[in-house]
Amino acid sequence: MAHYARGSAVAVIRLCNPPVNALSLAVLQALEDGLKKADADPSVKAVMICGENGKFSAGADIRGFSSPERHGGALGPIVSLIESSEKPVVAAIEGVALGGGLEVALGCHYRIAHMKAQMGLPEVTIGLLPGAEGTQRLPRLIGVPAALDMITTGKHIPATEALKLGLVDEIVEENTIEAAIRLANKVIGQPLGPRRLSLKPIPRLPNMEAFLREALVRVKQQARGWLAPELCFQAVRAAAERPFAAGVRRERELLQVLLTSGQARALQHAFFAERAVRRWAAPSGASWSSAAPQPVRKAAVVGLGTMGRGIVTSLVKANIPLVALEQNLEYLNKGRKAVMLLLEREAMKMEGGAQTLDFHNPARLHFTVDFDLLRDVDLVIEAVFENMALKKEIFHKLSKICKPGALLCTNTSALNIDEIASATSCPQQVIGTHFFSPAHVMRLLEIIRGRHTSPTAIATAMQLAKALKKVGVVVGNCFGFVGNRMMFPYVQQAVFLLEEGSRPEAVDQVLEDFGFKLGPFRMSDLAGLDVGWRSRKDQGLTGPSLPSGTPARQRHGQRYSPLPDLLCEQGRFGQKTGKGWYQYEQAGGRTATPDPWLHSFLSHYRDTHHIKTRFIDQEEILERCLFSLINEGFAILAEGIASGPEHLDVIYINGYGWPKHRGGPMFYASTVGLPRVLAKLQKYSEVHPDVPGLRPSAFLKKLVAAGNPPIKEWMSYLSQQSSKL
Numbered sequence: 001m002a003h004y005a006r007g008s009a010v011a012v013i014r015l016c017n018p019p020v021n022a023l024s025l026a027v028l029q030a031l032e033d034g035l036k037k038a039d040a041d042p043s044v045k046a047v048m049i050c051g052e053n054g055k056f057s058a059g060a061d062i063r064g065f066s067s068p069e070r071h072g073g074a075l076g077p078i079v080s081l082i083e084s085s086e087k088p089v090v091a092a093i094e095g096v097a098l099g100g101g102l103e104v105a106l107g108c109h110y111r112i113a114h115m116k117a118q119m120g121l122p123e124v125t126i127g128l129l130p131g132a133e134g135t136q137r138l139p140r141l142i143g144v145p146a147a148l149d150m151i152t153t154g155k156h157i158p159a160t161e162a163l164k165l166g167l168v169d170e171i172v173e174e175n176t177i178e179a180a181i182r183l184a185n186k187v188i189g190q191p192l193g194p195r196r197l198s199l200k201p202i203p204r205l206p207n208m209e210a211f212l213r214e215a216l217v218r219v220k221q222q223a224r225g226w227l228a229p230e231l232c233f234q235a236v237r238a239a240a241e242r243p244f245a246a247g248v249r250r251e252r253e254l255l256q257v258l259l260t261s262g263q264a265r266a267l268q269h270a271f272f273a274e275r276a277v278r279r280w281a282a283p284s285g286a287s288w289s290s291a292a293p294q295p296v297r298k299a300a301v302v303g304l305g306t307m308g309r310g311i312v313t314s315l316v317k318a319n320i321p322l323v324a325l326e327q328n329l330e331y332l333n334k335g336r337k338a339v340m341l342l343l344e345r346e347a348m349k350m351e352g353g354a355q356t357l358d359f360h361n362p363a364r365l366h367f368t369v370d371f372d373l374l375r376d377v378d379l380v381i382e383a384v385f386e387n388m389a390l391k392k393e394i395f396h397k398l399s400k401i402c403k404p405g406a407l408l409c410t411n412t413s414a415l416n417i418d419e420i421a422s423a424t425s426c427p428q429q430v431i432g433t434h435f436f437s438p439a440h441v442m443r444l445l446e447i448i449r450g451r452h453t454s455p456t457a458i459a460t461a462m463q464l465a466k467a468l469k470k471v472g473v474v475v476g477n478c479f480g481f482v483g484n485r486m487m488f489p490y491v492q493q494a495v496f497l498l499e500e501g502s503r504p505e506a507v508d509q510v511l512e513d514f515g516f517k518l519g520p521f522r523m524s525d526l527a528g529l530d531v532g533w534r535s536r537k538d539q540g541l542t543g544p545s546l547p548s549g550t551p552a553r554q555r556h557g558q559r560y561s562p563l564p565d566l567l568c569e570q571g572r573f574g575q576k577t578g579k580g581w582y583q584y585e586q587a588g589g590r591t592a593t594p595d596p597w598l599h600s601f602l603s604h605y606r607d608t609h610h611i612k613t614r615f616i617d618q619e620e621i622l623e624r625c626l627f628s629l630i631n632e633g634f635a636i637l638a639e640g641i642a643s644g645p646e647h648l649d650v651i652y653i654n655g656y657g658w659p660k661h662r663g664g665p666m667f668y669a670s671t672v673g674l675p676r677v678l679a680k681l682q683k684y685s686e687v688h689p690d691v692p693g694l695r696p697s698a699f700l701k702k703l704v705a706a707g708n709p710p711i712k713e714w715m716s717y718l719s720q721q722s723s724k725l
């Protein structure tokens with residue numbers, strides 16, 4: 001709704017739709033009514049538009065885009081109505097003015113914002129474009145380059161930057177509403193023509209044509225199959241090249257393309273999925289709504305290897321006082337140097353720099369080898385080497401030293417949380433926090449609850465994720481948890497495809513064309529092939545503990561490829577050694593080039609094992625890799641390791657480079673259609689009966705038998721008892 005009130009000469013229209021004043025049909029109707037009332041009332045000389053509860057508006061109601069009447073369409077005419085008003089209209093921007101919210105403000109003749117307000121046109125991030133004439137008004141106000149940047153990236157900008165760009169007329173530290181009313185009174189009677197953005201000419205650039213050409217190349221490069229940035233670009237180009245009305249027509253045409261592209265639905269699914277995972281639930285009945293987090297006033301990180309350094313950086317950025325611990329002075333000094341370098345770089349990116357981060361102050365960040373300094377911390381994150389015996393030793397020590405109630409987190413990508421917790425006297429305080437490398441950059445935090453983990457511990461870990469500006473996803477305890485467990489069959493298929501005749505660059509190309517930032521082989525080279533090798537040796541799948549006489553390409557009666565082990569035996573660990581599935585310019589190099597050595601090695605390998613090579617087409621590469629990953633996802637859901645498909649989607653988008661415009665693996669499966677996924681898995685499984693990853697999960701079969709229900713209904717087909725969360 002929007003509340004209309006008349007003060008002296010200024011009528012106030014307050015957008016009201018908690019929590020973010022989204023522009024639903026009812027709000028738009030009330031806004032229109034308010035404008036008409038103000039227009040008809042001769043005692044009203046000016047209008048001020050603001051939002052309830054300190055927020056202007058977060059834009060059109062995203063939920064409405066999937067409804068048949070798509071109310072967002074009503075917004076453009078209302079923005080025009082505001083602009084054409086004969087009485088000055090002032091926008092008072094507090095909190096956020098995003099998307100359609102900012103478009104409403106652009107229709108106003110004056111904009112005044114609070115210092116702390118944020119503005120942006122984030123439609124691109126949900127697969128759309130600012131379709132209420134925003135692509136036409138913004139470039140007229142702030143120029144094509146700045147508008148293009150805002151519209152194609154969707155970034156939010158602070159009020160201070162908005163002022164510099166000319167997006168707002170004034171910013172205030174105190175009461176924005178009062179300041180806006182003052183401004184409205186002041187401008188009564190002044191000519192409105194120059195304030196109507198649709199009448200303004202586009203600020204010219206000396207080299208507009210060349211600028212647009214280069215900008216398009218940049219936008220396309222960054223989009224990697226994501227349609228909206230390029231269509232946003234086209235809409236802004238229309239503003240630069242056509243009169244306002246023709247530009248608006250073009251904006252509408254382009255919006256229609258996006259609305260029907262499927263990508264908008266996928267991105268909106270991702271938007272709501274990210275919010276849904278905050279509402280975690282455990283089988284005990286505890287949930288986000290009943291469990292309260294403990295405050296974290298001081299934390300500690302144990303281990304300053306690659307992961308520990310990133311985690312320390314992340315905590316310092318979140319302003320959490322911290323003790324960073326290593327086992328000896330040599331490692332401590334090495335770790336400290338690396339952390340300082342990371343923090344210096346982060347500080348340079350921030351306004352206020354090193355002062356904001358304050359990492360030179362030992363009261364904020366203290367490096368030590370003394371475990372005793374962990375006595376008063378509220379939370380410890382252990383980030384040592386992936387070795388069960390070592391982790392158990394550390395947790396035993398922690399449970400003796402730390403104060404009662406301190407949360408003990410382990411950063412592990414696969415190890416059993418319950419076993420680690422068994423080394424302590426407080427298993428209820430032990431929880432897995434799986435960070436992704438680089439930990440100060442990657443948004444995902446997989447939070448693994450063990451059998452005994454308390455609801456308070458989960459709530460605290462989720463709160464920590466929020467403080468670190470990460471997306472926390474609570475999952476159950478199993479080998480590889482959710483992300484890596486789904487990754488195993490995907491990478492396994494990629495390697496099998498090499499055995500059967502493909503090449504790393506062919507497999508990577510298909511998955512990168514699909515939208516992954518890196519295909520499986522480039523990714524393995526980056527992560528280091530030795531990591532998986534060590535884990536396979538620990539599992540007895542390769543190395544000295546493998547019983548003699550084990551067939552080279554079989555383990556426990558299932559197909560196994562020794563290819564990655566053979567590369568490691570040759571010292572090919574990936575980027576770090578300059579050779580892996582690709583070759584690099586040097587050890588630590590980043591540019592992957594196909595390696596003729598590897599090609600002849602593969603031929604030799606196939607000959608040795610009498611494998612008949614065949615041509616493998618792109619469809620088979622894509623389906624075998626993705627459908628085996630998705631299949632594992634269905635098994636994870638059936639076992640109750642994750643509480644819904646959106647959890648898996650959020651994990652893949654934020655931790656594994658899954659293209660967001662495809663909505664996550666489970667959403668993608670729903671768009672392909674579960675009957676097709678099942679049929680393909682059945683087909684591949686018949687050809688490869690010794691590959692369990694291709695055998696369709698019982699849950700997938702159940703959903704197909706139930707008539708391929710929509711993704712929202714999937715979980716209702718599972719019985720409650722199966723939950724291991």
Ligand SMILES: CCCCCCC[C@H](O)CC(=O)SCCNC(=O)CCNC(=O)[C@H](O)C(C)(C)COP(=O)([O-])OP(=O)([O-])OC[C@H]1O[C@@H](n2cnc3c(N)ncnc32)[C@H](O)[C@@H]1OP(=O)([O-])[O-]
Nearest residue numbers: 022058059060061062070072073099100122130131132275
């Ligand atoms: C024919 C069609 C014509 C189309 C014309 C185009 C018009 C226009 O250009 C299109 C738009 O405006 S597109 C819109 C462009 N705008 C955007 O893309 C902005 C999207 N929103 C955001 O970026 C963030 O929510 C904020 C930064 C606003 C707040 O962040 P925070 O403080 O961390 O809070 P939080 O947890 O994130 O949100 C709280 C609750 O509000 C919910 N909700 C939020 N916005 C919503 C919306 N627009 N709608 C509905 N709901 C929305 C959110 O789901 C959550 O609900 P839950 O049930 O509690 O889970």
